[in-house]
Amino acid sequence: MIKEANLEELRILGLMRHQAVFMARFLDDNFPAHHLLVGPVGTGKSFLARDLCRHMFSIGLANRILIVATSSLCKRYMESLLRTAGSDAVAVVDVRKFRAMEAAVEVGANPWPTPFIAILSENIAKREQIASSLVATQWDLLVVDEAHRLTGRNLSVIQTMIFGGRASRSLLMTATPTKSLSCIGGQKLTLTEWGVNEIDWTGNILRPREPVQTLVGLTRTKEEINFLKAILSFLAPVTIENSESNRLFSVLLARRAASSVFAVEQTLERMKRMRDEVLHGHPLAIQEDLLIAETDWQIEDHVKLTTLFQDVVEIEHLLHLIDEIRSDKKMERLCQLLEELTNQIRGVQEKICIFSSYSDTVLYVESALSDKDWDVFSLTGSNSAEEITAALQFIKESKRQAILVTSITEGLEVGDMDVLIHYDLPGTETEIEQRRGRFNRWGRRTPLKEFAFWDKSGVLQFEHDLLKKYFPSLCA
Amino acid sequence: MKGLHVATSGDATQEDKFSSKLFHRVNRILPEDQEVLTVPPDIEAKDAIKLMEERGFSQVPVVSRGEVLGVFSFRSFARGAARMVDEKVDPRGLPVDEFVERVPFVRLTEEFKPLIEFLDRHDAVLVGEEMRLQGIITGQDIIVYLHQIANAYLLLYEIELGLRELIRCAVDDDQLETCAVAVLNHQYKEDQIPTRLEEMVFGDYEAIIGYAKYWDYFRPVFGGTRDNTRAKLKSVRLIRNAIFHFKRELSIDEHWKLADSREWILRKLRIVESRRRGEIND
Numbered sequence: 001m002i003k004e005a006n007l008e009e010l011r012i013l014g015l016m017r018h019q020a021v022f023m024a025r026f027l028d029d030n031f032p033a034h035h036l037l038v039g040p041v042g043t044g045k046s047f048l049a050r051d052l053c054r055h056m057f058s059i060g061l062a063n064r065i066l067i068v069a070t071s072s073l074c075k076r077y078m079e080s081l082l083r084t085a086g087s088d089a090v091a092v093v094d095v096r097k098f099r100a101m102e103a104a105v106e107v108g109a110n111p112w113p114t115p116f117i118a119i120l121s122e123n124i125a126k127r128e129q130i131a132s133s134l135v136a137t138q139w140d141l142l143v144v145d146e147a148h149r150l151t152g153r154n155l156s157v158i159q160t161m162i163f164g165g166r167a168s169r170s171l172l173m174t175a176t177p178t179k180s181l182s183c184i185g186g187q188k189l190t191l192t193e194w195g196v197n198e199i200d201w202t203g204n205i206l207r208p209r210e211p212v213q214t215l216v217g218l219t220r221t222k223e224e225i226n227f228l229k230a231i232l233s234f235l236a237p238v239t240i241e242n243s244e245s246n247r248l249f250s251v252l253l254a255r256r257a258a259s260s261v262f263a264v265e266q267t268l269e270r271m272k273r274m275r276d277e278v279l280h281g282h283p284l285a286i287q288e289d290l291l292i293a294e295t296d297w298q299i300e301d302h303v304k305l306t307t308l309f310q311d312v313v314e315i316e317h318l319l320h321l322i323d324e325i326r327s328d329k330k331m332e333r334l335c336q337l338l339e340e341l342t343n344q345i346r347g348v349q350e351k352i353c354i355f356s357s358y359s360d361t362v363l364y365v366e367s368a369l370s371d372k373d374w375d376v377f378s379l380t381g382s383n384s385a386e387e388i389t390a391a392l393q394f395i396k397e398s399k400r401q402a403i404l405v406t407s408i409t410e411g412l413e414v415g416d417m418d419v420l421i422h423y424d425l426p427g428t429e430t431e432i433e434q435r436r437g438r439f440n441r442w443g444r445r446t447p448l449k450e451f452a453f454w455d456k457s458g459v460l461q462f463e464h465d466l467l468k469k470y471f472p473s474l475c476a
Numbered sequence: 477m478k479g480l481h482v483a484t485s486g487d488a489t490q491e492d493k494f495s496s497k498l499f500h501r502v503n504r505i506l507p508e509d510q511e512v513l514t515v516p517p518d519i520e521a522k523d524a525i526k527l528m529e530e531r532g533f534s535q536v537p538v539v540s541r542g543e544v545l546g547v548f549s550f551r552s553f554a555r556g557a558a559r560m561v562d563e564k565v566d567p568r569g570l571p572v573d574e575f576v577e578r579v580p581f582v583r584l585t586e587e588f589k590p591l592i593e594f595l596d597r598h599d600a601v602l603v604g605e606e607m608r609l610q611g612i613i614t615g616q617d618i619i620v621y622l623h624q625i626a627n628a629y630l631l632l633y634e635i636e637l638g639l640r641e642l643i644r645c646a647v648d649d650d651q652l653e654t655c656a657v658a659v660l661n662h663q664y665k666e667d668q669i670p671t672r673l674e675e676m677v678f679g680d681y682e683a684i685i686g687y688a689k690y691w692d693y694f695r696p697v698f699g700g701t702r703d704n705t706r707a708k709l710k711s712v713r714l715i716r717n718a719i720f721h722f723k724r725e726l727s728i729d730e731h732w733k734l735a736d737s738r739e740w741i742l743r744k745l746r747i748v749e750s751r752r753r754g755e756i757n758d
Contacts, residue, residue, distance in 0.1 A: 095508040099610055103584050107607040128511070261700070262707050269736045269743075319743065323699030331703060359729075360707075367710045368703040371688075382727055 018198040032190040039194030041437025062140035063115040069145040075385035076411040090117040142167035148174040208444035218333040259424035262364035350418040409434040415441035503584040514539040517573035546576035631734040638741035682709040
C-alpha cells in the first residue's frame, strides 16, 4: 500500500500520478529491487527515470548510478542531471573519458568514483574493457532506457550486473518488451505495465484522444516520375538477388528516393565516390545507423554491393535525371499545406513539426522553407543537447509561425506541438509509433493533427503499402 | 627521451581535465576503437609474427602477469636475429622475450609534439604505464589523426575554388555585379558590397546562387531544382562554420558530406567542360 503522503511529495516534484505511484513503489524497501517498466511511447518513462535518479542521488539513496541509453537520450540525461549532480559528479562516459578515469586512479583501483552518475551509450557498454569494469563495480542504481535494444553481449553485461548482485536496484524501461527482457537470464524482473486506463491526479484518463489524420495528395511531374522509375529499375536486379545486404540497401535507397530527391542524390554521389572502397570490401558507410535501427544487420557484416556499385554509368544516368527535374511537387505541396495551416490557425500560434527519417531531407526541407515567412528550425542527431533545448525554446517563444523540421525520434520533448507532418514514412511500425509518441504524450488535452503525403502517381508501391499500414482508416 | 616520462598513478590534475579537452593530447590521438593485442614472453617469435601479420600490426606489446616487458616488432626481431652468435639456432623458434625492446610510456595527457620525435626512432609508443597498458600509438595513428584534422580544410579549399569556377561559368563579371548588388544589400553597407568572387565569403556565393530571381543564370550549370542546390550549399556552409568557428569536432558523417560535396562540384565542372568541348548538349 502506497502512502498518500509519499504520493503528494512526488506530485510536488512534478510527476504525473502513474509516475508517482511507480516511483513510490520503487523506493519502498518492501518491494523487489529489480523492475521492468513497460509503457507506450509518450507516457513519460525517461522523464520518470531522470526524476528517480535526481531524487535518489540528492537524498543520498544512490551514490553511484549507471544509466545506459541511446546516444541521443544520453545527451538529455546529462543535461537534466547536471543541475542536480554538478559537472564533477555526472558524465557521459565515452572511450576517451573512461581511459582518463582509469589513468586518474592507482593501478587496480576502481575507476568509477563516488558519488557519481555515469551515463553510457549502449554501444560503449559493449566494449570489452569498459564492460568488465562495469561488472566489477557495485552500483546503487542501474537504469536502462530503451531496454528492448539490449542484445547479445550488451544484454549479458546488464544481466550479470542485475543478477550477479552488482546493481542494488535496477530499472529497465521499454515500450516494446522482448522475450529476453521479461525473463532476463532465466530470472524474472518485477513487471509494471502502464495501460490505457491510467488516470491523472484529478481522475481523468491520461491517454490522449486519437489524432486527426489527413492524407495530402500530390501529383509528381513527368521528370520526377521518370527518375523514380529509373531508381526502381536500377534496383530491380539486386532486389531479387540472394543477398540480404543488397536487398536491405535497395530498400533503403528506394526509401530515400521517396523521401526527397536531395536525400537520394546524396547517396548516389557517395556511391560513386566510394565505389573503389566498397569493391575492396570496406564496410559500406551509407546510413548504417538506419540499417541497424530497422533490421538486425550488423555493422561488422561488410556489405558487398558490387552489382550496384560497378554500374557507374547507371549512377551517372540517375544523377543526370536529377539534373533534369525542375520542380519538386512534394515541396510545393508542403508549402501549400503550411500556408493553409497558417491561415487556419492565424493568431492561435499552433506549433508545427515536419518529420523525416533522414537528416539530409531535414536539411533540404529547412533550407527550402527558410526564405518563406516562417521561423524554421531544424534538429538532427548531430545537434547537441544545448542546441536542441535552445531551438525548442525559440519555437516556444517565437512570435511568428514556428516550424520544426526534425529526424530525432528519441528524447525530443515536443509534446506541446499541435501538428505533425510526415514528410516521408518510416519503414517500421515501431518507428512511426516513436514519431507519434513524441507528440501524443499522456496528459495531452487537444488531439494531434497528423498529415502524410500521398503520391497519386503510385509509382512507388511500397509507399502506398506503408500508408495503408499506418493510416488504415484513411486508406480503406 | 625528451618530454616523455613514465606516468605516475593518480596524477590527472584539474589542469589535465581541461587541457585534454582543448589541446591535442595523446588521449585524442589514441584510436577509440583500438583493442590492444598483447603476447606472453614465452610465445615463439614465428607465432607472434603470424599473429601480427593476421592483424596487420608491425609490433606487439609483450605482457607477463599484467606487466608490460616491452615490445616485439619486425625491427626488434631483425636486430635480435642479426646479433645472434650461434648461427645454428633458428631465431623463429625462440621466445619473443629474446627480442623485446624496451620503450618508454607516455601518459594520456602528454603533449602531442614529442611523440613525433619519439616515433622517428621507434616503431610505436606505449600509452599508460608498465602495470596498466592503455594503448599503443604508431606513426600511422599520427598520420590518420592529422589527416582527420587537415582533410576537412583541404576539401573546403577545393569546394570553394570549384564553386567560384562554376559561378564564373554561369555569369560574366557584369552579371555577377548585378546579382551581388541585388542580393547582398542587406548584409553589407551600400559602398561595401563585394562584387568580385575573391572578395566574397561562402555565404555570399550561397545567397547569390540561391536567389530565386537569378536562378535562371545558375540552373544550366548546377542543374536540378534551386532548393536542391541551396541545400547542398547550406550543408557545406554549416560544416564550414563548425570548423572555422571551432564549434566542435566534425562527425564522420560530416567528413563524408564534405567529400560528397567536393564530388558534386567536380561532377558539375566536368559537365560544363564536356559542354564546352561539345560532348554534351545543353
